[in-house]
Amino acid sequence: MSVPPESVVPPAPPVAPPPPTDGPSAEEKQWAMFAHLSALCGFVIPLGSIIGPLVIWLIKKDTMPFVNDQGKEALNFNITVLIAAIVSWILIFVLIGVLLLIAVGIFWLVFVIIASIQASNGTAYRYPFALRLVK
Known part of the structure; x- marks a missing residue:
């Protein structure tokens, strides 16, 4: 007995694998953003601008890996x-320190915000001026 060609069901097409995720996950992006934004704790806690990123980096x-790099x-x-x-604080006695301290504060705030936005987009941000002390 032969089966008519109309009743033959073609095989289902193969299911495509999920696209590769080359970038960081949403959770990694969020924690990396927190690592940068935690520096704003310095407005409330003495040395909070160092303690915040340090805590997030040590935990994650x-x-x-993305949080490790950005932390x-x-x-x-x-x-x-x-x-x-x-x-700048030491140079206050030479009177130029006040201007330098203001400039450092503005520079710090602007670049922390830029880095936070870049990290939330999944881009590994590099600050323009940073000593690479923690490797």
Whole structure:
């Protein structure tokens, strides 16, 4: 007995595998953004601009590679800004320190916001001026 060609059901097309995720996951992007934004704790807590990124980096560095990279970057930048602020504070006695301290503060705030936005988009951000102390 032969089966008429109309009743033959073609095989289902193969299911395509999910697209590869080359970039960081949404959770990694969020934690990386928090690593940068946690520097704003410095407005409330003394040395909070270093403690915030340090805590996030230490908690997430082993499980999330993107957060490991961005946490180190945020930590290095905030250490660099702290050094610049200390130097500016010392130079207050020479009267140029006040202007430098204001400039460092504005520079810090602007670049923390830029880095946070870039990290939330999944882009590994590099601050233009940062000592690479934590590797």
